[in-house]
Amino acid sequence: LMQKNLKLTVLLYPVVFIMLMLSMILCIHMEKPMFVILILFGLLDGSMQTIAQYTISSAAPDAPEFADGFYLFIVNLNRTIGIVVGGMLIES
Numbered sequence: 001l002m003q004k005n006l007k008l009t010v011l012l013y014p015v016v017f018i019m020l021m022l023s024m025i026l027c028i029h030m031e032k033p034m035f036v037i038l039i040l041f042g043l044l045d046g047s048m049q050t051i052a053q054y055t056i057s058s059a060a061p062d063a064p065e066f067a068d069g070f071y072l073f074i075v076n077l078n079r080t081i082g083i084v085v086g087g088m089l090i091e092s
Helices: 006-026 031-059 064-091
Strands: none
Touching: 006 031, 031 064
């Protein structure tokens, strides 16, 4: 999708992700639909990582190593914050 129409892919991704999250809330007690939704969630999460890395790399075409390092820094920081917040929620 990114090769065919990059701007449309980047603009539609949040909308599709929001619809997936809403369907996850609505189908939380149904096993089979939730299984399919979680598989789609994993696929969309993986594609979002590709979109994020492309966006950061295209912002710094003269320094690809810096862009990759910055991308890894942001990803690791987000995961660390998510784990801390999730742990605090579970603990409380």
